[in-house]
Amino acid sequence: MFGEPDPVTANLALSYPWLPILVLPIASTALASLAVGTSGFMVILLIAVLFPTTVTIETAISDYGVFQVLLTGLGVMISTITTVNLRRIQDQAVSLQAANQALTQQNRELDLAKREADEANRLKSEFLSTMSHELRTPLNAILGFSEIMKLGMGVKLEPVSYGMIERVHSNAEHLLELINDILDLSKIESGRFEIETAPFDVRALVKAIESQVSGLLAEKVEFQVDVHGDLPRYMMGDMKAIHRVITNLLSNAFKFTSQGHVALTLRPVKDEMKWQIQVQDTGIGIPPDALTYIFEAFRQADGSTTRKYQGTGLGLAITQTLVREMGGTINVKSELGRGSTFTIVLPMDIRQAEKEPSS
Amino acid sequence: MITAADIAKWKVLIVEDDADARFLMTYLLEFKGAVVHVAEHGEEALALLEEFFPDLIILDIAMPVMDGWETLKRIREINIFDQVPVIAVTAHAMKGDRERILEAGFDYYISKPFSPATVLDELVQALNQQTHVVAYLGAKR
Structure with missing residues (x-):
């Protein structure tokens, strides 16, 4: 989706947000000293020209020449480092912003998914409640009448019929057990069964x-x-x-x-x-x-x-x-x-x- | 004290929209000697009340036209029936249903499926716990 941020610089930018504040003055000081150095050299050169007895042009050039070269090198080095780091930090800021946006988007999607899951769960509960009712109604008739026949309440059965009706009844009982267990399991799994203490x-x-x-x-x-x-x-x-x-x-x-x-x-x-x-x-x-x-x-x-x-x-x-x-x-x-x-x-x-x- | 034998003296109104459940309950109560009238929903039951004057009403909860909750409310609003024992029958076996039904003013609760062998004994036993029901059914004799 977006460029892979270099983990080292990412860390640098995240842990040292004050880095540019520190680096900028150093760089500008270096540049300033370069300027001071140059003007200082010019002043001494002028003195050497005006008073040739105290300072010779040669020593002035050689001393300040070395200083000047060092100073310039340092200045270039610092400003290069600063520029590179600044660019890196800038890049980091851009990719962090992108990552941030992606996270916000992801959060929004998660929130939506959670709401959809909650709604699905609610529908499932409703479905279970309805199913429970719809399954129990016919079972009531099957269990009830087969039991009445089994008990011989106003009904006389041949032994063969008795055996059959007994099977109808025991299977209906098993079916009821299944329905109850399925309902219980779904209730527990959907978190609607609350553990009480x-x-x-x-x-x-x-x-x-x-x-x-x-x-x-x-x-x-x-x-x-x-x-x-x-x-x-x-x-x-x-x-x-x-x-x-x-x-x-x-x-x-x-x-x-x-x-x-x-x-x-x-x-x-x-x-x-x-x-x-x-x-x-x-x-x-x-x-x-x-x-x-x-x-x-x-x-x-x-x-x-x-x-x-x-x-x-x-x-x-x-x-x-x-x-x-x-x-x-x-x-x-x-x-x-x-x-x-x-x-x-x-x-x-x-x-x-x-x-x-x-x- | 009510006994199972007393059922033979009862006039029972069964209010139930499911034909099989209606037949099952009717068969069971008639087998025990009760006189049974049936209604398919609450409105029909209310129309039958004064003519039949039941000792006991067995009322399904989920019904078309007028459900059990509304029917119970209407029955209780009629002076002469504000004490008649009303038993709820329902296939809703979810948690909390029982409490809700008793809170609404039903005197007992039978959940479907019920066992014809034991349901009436359990009913009689439960009704004996309630002095006003015992008094009501005793006075009718």
Whole structure:
């Protein structure tokens, strides 16, 4: 767009804006002394002519000649340097002005782009809200009538019809789950899901989760819960988001574990103001190459498991996004056929929590 | 104290523009023994009010001609209906909808899709929390 400014001179002009002020007097002094020198030489030459006994013309010429030559050389040198520098500084000023204009233009473009992005985001929210409404309306009829038939409320079904209507119903439920998860994910990603910070009782939260998920447990699977004694009773954080990430990880663990155990461990991270949530299972495990993409939306480790194990394939994407929003990290270790361990590390904030415990 | 069995004694006005949702709610309430009248929008509901004199109104929010917000306002303006329990039904499940609906003066909120197996039990349980609703429905008996 514009000439590449020489970085050295650019720096010079930027760091020493007073340079011309300094150089100009030096140059003019040099020129002045040249003039003084010349006139001085003329005066002495005149004295030598008028009083030949005190100063000879030869000495006058030789002494002042040398001085004159030196002085002239110096003058030329200084004025050359000054001219060159002045031109460089002038060039710099021109290209700086151009750069400045380009930056202003860029800022204007960025501002416009930001406004366009904000508008797109608003439209997306509106679209999601409308879509949510439009999808729920037909689902209400599908879920409602299939449930009425399943329950046999005033309807008698042959066993075959019952089996079919049960499938209609469970698929409709799955579809509703998908819609809810997609809406949640887009809400979190578009920044409309605000992380709230309030004191919460971590043990009460774990207890609530325990009773909520116990129904998901397979018969041969033991559920172990351990909240470390050193973990403060009250911490600051978004209880709903933490509840969501723990239940997401647990429902995955339960889903992929048919025997052994699922362990939920909460403990402070040693020597750091952080705490961790760990969900470890003895389930089917995750192949090493899949570990890189299981946090992406709609990706289960093995594409074929999506059907077998149900689920929306959005749980881990939502979990990871929520954890990031809370300023934490999530990682996974897994061995095929042996099980998986998901570890979430969250910043620990207890400043307000100790003072105002909530129920 | 209201019980699920009391539904059999109720006269319910269902105001809903979606034919399937209207049929579903009607079927469910009639199955429990209630007498049901239906209206497709707010204006039609207002015209039916004095003739049918419902014990309970189930009101969709998004409707053509007159939406649920306006209909509720009009119902409350009529002296004899300023206490009748009005239940909102809506497929808007976005954050803040629930608060907005209860603030507007609805007595309860059912979000679509609802489960026919549990929706009425939940409704009865919620109505029992509100003494004025219990008193109103009790006095009608």
